Amino acid sequence: MSSYWSRRDAIKIIGLASVPFSLSSWAINEKGEPIILPDDIFHQKLSKPLTAITLGAGSRGNVYGDYSIEYPDQLDIVGVAEPIPFRNERYTKKHNIATTNRFNTWEDVFKKPKFADAIIISTPDTLHYGPCMAALKMGYDVLLEKPISPSERECRDIMELTKKTGRIVAVCHVLRYSPYFIRLKELLQSGAIGEVVSLQHFEPIEHVHMSHSYVRGNWHNSKESTPIILAKSCHDLDIIKWMLGKSSKKIQAFGDLKWFTNKNAPQGSTARCTDGCAVEKTCPYSALKIYYQQRQRTYVFDLPEEKEKEAEAIMNYLKTTNYGRCVYRMNNDQCDHYTTNILFDDNITASFSMEAFTPWGGRRTRIMGSMGFIEGDMTQFTIYNFSSGESKKFETKALDVANYKNEGHGGGDWRLVANWIQAVAQQNPALLTSTIDNSIESHVMGFAAELSRKESRVMDIKM
Ligand SMILES: NC(=O)c1ccc[n+]([C@@H]2O[C@H](COP(=O)([O-])OP(=O)(O)OC[C@H]3O[C@@H](n4cnc5c(N)ncnc54)[C@H](O)[C@@H]3O)[C@@H](O)[C@H]2O)c1
Numbered sequence: 001m002s003s004y005w006s007r008r009d010a011i012k013i014i015g016l017a018s019v020p021f022s023l024s025s026w027a028i029n030e031k032g033e034p035i036i037l038p039d040d041i042f043h044q045k046l047s048k049p050l051t052a053i054t055l056g057a058g059s060r061g062n063v064y065g066d067y068s069i070e071y072p073d074q075l076d077i078v079g080v081a082e083p084i085p086f087r088n089e090r091y092t093k094k095h096n097i098a099t100t101n102r103f104n105t106w107e108d109v110f111k112k113p114k115f116a117d118a119i120i121i122s123t124p125d126t127l128h129y130g131p132c133m134a135a136l137k138m139g140y141d142v143l144l145e146k147p148i149s150p151s152e153r154e155c156r157d158i159m160e161l162t163k164k165t166g167r168i169v170a171v172c173h174v175l176r177y178s179p180y181f182i183r184l185k186e187l188l189q190s191g192a193i194g195e196v197v198s199l200q201h202f203e204p205i206e207h208v209h210m211s212h213s214y215v216r217g218n219w220h221n222s223k224e225s226t227p228i229i230l231a232k233s234c235h236d237l238d239i240i241k242w243m244l245g246k247s248s249k250k251i252q253a254f255g256d257l258k259w260f261t262n263k264n265a266p267q268g269s270t271a272r273c274t275d276g277c278a279v280e281k282t283c284p285y286s287a288l289k290i291y292y293q294q295r296q297r298t299y300v301f302d303l304p305e306e307k308e309k310e311a312e313a314i315m316n317y318l319k320t321t322n323y324g325r326c327v328y329r330m331n332n333d334q335c336d337h338y339t340t341n342i343l344f345d346d347n348i349t350a351s352f353s354m355e356a357f358t359p360w361g362g363r364r365t366r367i368m369g370s371m372g373f374i375e376g377d378m379t380q381f382t383i384y385n386f387s388s389g390e391s392k393k394f395e396t397k398a399l400d401v402a403n404y405k406n407e408g409h410g411g412g413d414w415r416l417v418a419n420w421i422q423a424v425a426q427q428n429p430a431l432l433t434s435t436i437d438n439s440i441e442s443h444v445m446g447f448a449a450e451l452s453r454k455e456s457r458v459m460d461i462k463m
Contacts, residue, residue, distance in 0.1 A: 044426060046074055049076040052117065053081070053119050054077055054082075054120045055081045055082075056081070056106075057091035058082075061122035069094070079101035079109060082103075088104070106130065114138050117140070117141060117424060119135040121135070125231065126150060128145065128147070132144055132149075133161060136158075136161045137165070142167065143416075144169050144170065144171050146234050148436065150225070150226040152447045155440055155443050168427070170423065171435070173242075174409040174416050176242055176416075178409055178411050180411075181239055188367065188369075189245065192372065193369025193384075193385075195369060195370040195371075198348060198350065198351075198367075199366070200351050201240050201351070201363065203233060204362065208285065210357075214231070215327045216287075216322045216323050216327065216332075217322070219231045221332060221333055222334055228354065229354070229446045230446040234443055235409075241344075244348055244350070246344040246346060246348055248342055248441065248461045250460055251461055253338065253341075255337055256336075259336055260330070262329060266283070271329055272287075272319065273286050273287040273288050273318065273325075274287070292311070292318060295314075298314060301314060337356065339352070339354075340353075340449050364376070372385045382394070419433075441463055444461060
């Protein structure tokens, strides 16, 4: 058995609680800095919680805000900007926010003198740039949802202003904080499979998830939000780049919207699933089945607390919002299949596919090394050692080092928040792996991929 097994095995046997050192202290990022986990020895007990203002109290604003409910000694949400009254009210109550710190829109927050340590930007994609620039100018540190911005120029502007002001901007590339991907990166960096030669990464979106977010939902139109390679897959381009720890040189992409178009609307289908559609009973995308009967993905609706009023409220949403519309009759333009090839330094190659038509989600990755091979599906991975002929399976849950309850994005969501709080409290961006200057390259890759797809050419990636 080769040496890299022994450290892991020892950790498993002696139990994680008693490990006296950071499990990840031997892993480094692309700049050679150590990768740090939330329970790291570099993390300090705070004398008071970090104060933050949330811009956009939708799904993501609540994921991050909820951290403060669980860990009030670390984070205190003291302000909110949200135009939907129900959401504004709910968030205000949940976090006990003073009336004077409640706003309808992000602009209003910056009309008031600075009143918190940091800003959480969880507004829609096209509303990241304005608040981020305003926050930096006023001296706030920032937690910034991805994409940084749908425009490359704006991404670069934010990076420049971050450097100029010396503030901290953490990009929500949450996969970088998931134990699964951290383990994979550690293994690659430790030489566990020799020299990395190439990588295949697959993002199966899952067909109903595709219909929900990229056909009916917020990101159905790339011009009004962001092309899907950034909206969905900037995580994937980023995690590929991060795991390899190399700079990208060239990218090539193909992709198309093949299925969710008017010409594929079945005969007898109607504008809405609630309009007496002739094929609703057998359609995999029936809004009645997904949202009303199965109550899937209803987090996008602002539902009443009273359970008995829920069904009527959902039906009303299906009759009045995009979530009830026929998937073949939307003004959607996002690709439902997208492949890219990427060339990295040292001639390492990576291929990536984003696919709508799968029965399940959960990213799959294969990594080819000169001395071994890794194959994983985000819950577990197997590593093969060519010299010993052995293979070993790792359950990432067994190696999970923190007791963060929120397991969104493989446990990455709240681990990101934990790291960001420490980075801001200690004014040390090295405690983060997704600072804007670490994260911007994968956005540039996404912009180049989209140009490649549209113009049928191989693009150089220029940082
Ligand atoms: N990191 C991830 O994995 C991940 C996952 C999903 C979404 N996102 C990103 O997070 C961001 C938010 O997505 P979401 O799913 O929470 O969307 P959402 O629609 O649930 O929330 C966005 C909120 O912003 C509010 N808003 C709109 N205009 C505003 C304004 N002028 N001022 C303040 N608030 C305003 C909306 O009313 C809404 O409540 C998007 O950029 C999205 O791409 C990231």
